[in-house]
Amino acid sequence: MNDSNFLNVLTGKSASYTPIWLMRQAGRYLPEYRKTREKAGSFLNLCKNPDLATEVTLQPIRRFGLDASIMFSDILVVPEAMGLQLYFTDGEGPKFANPIKNSLDIDMLKTIEPELDLAYVMQTIRNLKQSLPRNIPLIGFSGSPWTLACYMIEGSGSKNYEKIKSWVYAHPELLHSLLDKIAIAVADYLVAQIKAGVDTIMLFDSWGGVLSTTTFKQFSLQYLEKVLTKVQLSLPEKDIPSIVFTKGGGIWLDKLNTLSCTALGVDWTIELSQARAKTNKVLQGNLDPVMLSVANFDTIKCEVGSLLDDYRHANNGSLAEHIFNLGHGILPTAKPDNVACLIDAVHELSQR
Amino acid sequence: MNDSNFLNVLTGKSASYTPIWLMRQAGRYLPEYRKTREKAGSFLNLCKNPDLATEVTLQPIRRFGLDASIMFSDILVVPEAMGLQLYFTDGEGPKFANPIKNSLDIDMLKTIEPELDLAYVMQTIRNLKQSLPRNIPLIGFSGSPWTLACYMIEGSGSKNYEKIKSWVYAHPELLHSLLDKIAIAVADYLVAQIKAGVDTIMLFDSWGGVLSTTTFKQFSLQYLEKVLTKVQLSLPEKDIPSIVFTKGGGIWLDKLNTLSCTALGVDWTIELSQARAKTNKVLQGNLDPVMLSVANFDTIKCEVGSLLDDYRHANNGSLAEHIFNLGHGILPTAKPDNVACLIDAVHELSQR
Numbered sequence: 073m074n075d076s077n078f079l080n081v082l083t084g085k086s087a088s089y090t091p092i093w094l095m096r097q098a099g100r101y102l103p104e105y106r107k108t109r110e111k112a113g114s115f116l117n118l119c120k121n122p123d124l125a126t127e128v129t130l131q132p133i134r135r136f137g138l139d140a141s142i143m144f145s146d147i148l149v150v151p152e153a154m155g156l157q158l159y160f161t162d163g164e165g166p167k168f169a170n171p172i173k174n175s176l177d178i179d180m181l182k183t184i185e186p187e188l189d190l191a192y193v194m195q196t197i198r199n200l201k202q203s204l205p206r207n208i209p210l211i212g213f214s215g216s217p218w219t220l221a222c223y224m225i226e227g228s229g230s231k232n233y234e235k236i237k238s239w240v241y242a243h244p245e246l247l248h249s250l251l252d253k254i255a256i257a258v259a260d261y262l263v264a265q266i267k268a269g270v271d272t273i274m275l276f277d278s279w280g281g282v283l284s285t286t287t288f289k290q291f292s293l294q295y296l297e298k299v300l301t302k303v304q305l306s307l308p309e310k311d312i313p314s315i316v317f318t319k320g321g322g323i324w325l326d327k328l329n330t331l332s333c334t335a336l337g338v339d340w341t342i343e344l345s346q347a348r349a350k351t352n353k354v355l356q357g358n359l360d361p362v363m364l365s366v367a368n369f370d371t372i373k374c375e376v377g378s379l380l381d382d383y384r385h386a387n388n389g390s391l392a393e394h395i396f397n398l399g400h401g402i403l404p405t406a407k408p409d410n411v412a413c414l415i416d417a418v419h420e421l422s423q424r
Numbered sequence: 425m426n427d428s429n430f431l432n433v434l435t436g437k438s439a440s441y442t443p444i445w446l447m448r449q450a451g452r453y454l455p456e457y458r459k460t461r462e463k464a465g466s467f468l469n470l471c472k473n474p475d476l477a478t479e480v481t482l483q484p485i486r487r488f489g490l491d492a493s494i495m496f497s498d499i500l501v502v503p504e505a506m507g508l509q510l511y512f513t514d515g516e517g518p519k520f521a522n523p524i525k526n527s528l529d530i531d532m533l534k535t536i537e538p539e540l541d542l543a544y545v546m547q548t549i550r551n552l553k554q555s556l557p558r559n560i561p562l563i564g565f566s567g568s569p570w571t572l573a574c575y576m577i578e579g580s581g582s583k584n585y586e587k588i589k590s591w592v593y594a595h596p597e598l599l600h601s602l603l604d605k606i607a608i609a610v611a612d613y614l615v616a617q618i619k620a621g622v623d624t625i626m627l628f629d630s631w632g633g634v635l636s637t638t639t640f641k642q643f644s645l646q647y648l649e650k651v652l653t654k655v656q657l658s659l660p661e662k663d664i665p666s667i668v669f670t671k672g673g674g675i676w677l678d679k680l681n682t683l684s685c686t687a688l689g690v691d692w693t694i695e696l697s698q699a700r701a702k703t704n705k706v707l708q709g710n711l712d713p714v715m716l717s718v719a720n721f722d723t724i725k726c727e728v729g730s731l732l733d734d735y736r737h738a739n740n741g742s743l744a745e746h747i748f749n750l751g752h753g754i755l756p757t758a759k760p761d762n763v764a765c766l767i768d769a770v771h772e773l774s775q776r
Binding site (some may be wrong): 183232233234237238241242281285286287290309320323330340341342343346360361362363365366367368371375378399403405 | 487584585586589590592594633636637638639640674675692693694695696698712713714717718719720723727730744751755757
């Protein structure tokens with residue numbers, strides 16, 4: 073697949089333009105997604121039905137000139153496979169009926185066998201490798217151990233993360249034992265995804281940014297590295313690129329730069345030029361996703377131009393080692409025409 | 425008031441220990457606050473009753489060895505005085521019945537006369553200057569223009585700030601005209617607070633962190649400076665210290681360092697040592713507020729020690745130019761005994 077600009081950039085080869093894909097690119101902003109979602113009956117059914125999950129993964133690829141595909145799934149299928157009961161409430165997001173409360177709950181967590189417990193994900197990946205255009209690589213992913221632990225202990229999204237932070241500040245050993253278990257599950261899950269055919273893996277550390285610098289290093293960064301190392305040791309013959317994205321992690325790019333990953337995602341609060349000064353890894357990002365909901369074509373093109381110029385300026389006049397993306401997942405209110413405009417603008421303005 | 429360690433640190437004089445106060449120190453975590461709040465009938469009544477607002481401001485001063493007092497009020501009383509109808513819903517926070525939707529709504533905003541329109545705040549300040557111990561300075565405050573504009577356009581708190589960002593990306597001139605009006609109101613309000621007796625002013629830029637670096641400079645930073653400059657020009661004979669706190673602004677400390685303010689507040693996501701490297705202003709912060717809800721005394725003392733050591737290490741072995749605070753407002757779940765422990769630990773461990 074050396075005709076993929078996305079993989080070329082990730083693997084340090086030259087590219088003819090800056091590749092672009094969008095976090096959550098298969099999503100509610102697309103009418104065809106909403107239709108398939110309705111057919112599935114629920115979000116979780118959609119995740120668990122390989123045919124429908126394949127279909128929604130392909131929808132943005134059919135519609136736009138995206139440079140990579142990301143398998144449709146949810147980060148919470150891993151805790152579910154470990155034994156937590158996952159359900160989705162309208163408007164309130166995902167919840168666990170039996171969140172982790174103590175060491176007994178940790179002991180009760182199952183060691184997952186991804187090929188068995190998450191067979192539907194592996195089937196989706198195999199479907200996609202059959203269906204995707206041959207120059208469009210497939211990204212597999214998982215939540216980071218810290219982010220999954222947040223959901224597993226809080227039981228849902230949270231404003232102040234008081235439950236998990238009571239573990240951070242009062243029961244750190246217990247939290248480490250939980251994070252250890254999750255890191256093993258995440259690594260096994262990603263290894264299975266690679267065996268099933270994904271070309272790149274990504275770790276979403278969506279809630280790393282709620283920690284202090286010290287606790288980020290102890291409770292998130294350390295387990296990101298544990299996952300990355302375990303994946304690499306499990307598949308020494310493979311050399312699969314990996315991307316790590318910590319929302320709100322711009323301030324810790326020097327720390328994230330120590331990870332054994334290929335690329336770092338950044339949100340829109342840091343300039344790419346600042347980010348480039350702090351890491352020598354490939355950078356991924358970082359348009360404010362709200363722009364696709366509220367801006368017009370001219371503003372989007374202008375912003376793409378500024379963002380590329382800023383990066384080029386900090387990167388010795390070169391656009392190399394940058395993958396365009398949003399700074400967070402695309403919003404349900406994004407306008408599909410704006411998405412098309414963005415992708416075209418990135419491709420046009422980044423021609424080498 | 426040269427026996428105030430807080431003012432001494434702010435004005436570059438020597439101090440015998442690191443002063444501490446806590447954002448939202450008059451709040452729901454105190455049983456005596458909850459009692460007064462109940463008596464007032466509503467949060468807004470409490471803000472608007474100078475006797476009760478004075479009482480709750482004094483409560484944490486009576487209970488703890490705090491080094492500064494902050495007048496009890498809410499940042500949204502300014503938009504209310506400008507003509508927006510403010511109300512509070514239980515559990516959902518503040519809302520405006522008539523948020524700003526267009527240029528006509530901006531034209532309709534009133535130019536405030538703080539002594540008249542916010543007379544209750546000025547009365548609270550005058551009360552407090554009578555009642556506070558003479559070595560405890562009083563901090564006045566306002567929301568930043570950007571943060572107030574967020575509430576005025578969104579009509580409430582927001583997840584993605586799509587409404588105001590549609591102004592940022594599609595109607596920037598209109599947003600600038602609104603921010604101009606708010607900046608004038610905020611400056612006039614702070615000038616009136618100074619005339620009524622506050623010893624320091626603080627600007628809370630609670631939502632600056634949702635912007636990109638470029639838009640932060642255009643829509644928040646610029647108006648923070650406008651307020652600071654206007655206050656200084658209005659009272660050339662006074663030399664009142666000022667503190668600016670942008671939540672999530674650690675990444676922009678080099679930009680914030682250009683402001684005409686005395687001190688910068690930082691949240692817990694940046695280490696004080698990193699912050700010290702980026703600004704020569706007095707620093708205020710930055711313990712994770714959740715710690716006061718969930719940690720035990722030993723952990724709190726240990727964390728205070730680490731935080732002071734980290735700062736000292738980056739500040740040529742000196743604890744000068746640092747005011748201890750939380751990285752955000754204290755939570756309703758904070759334990760009063762933990763607050764006492766924190767204050768004692770800061771005082772003990774920072775003795776010069």
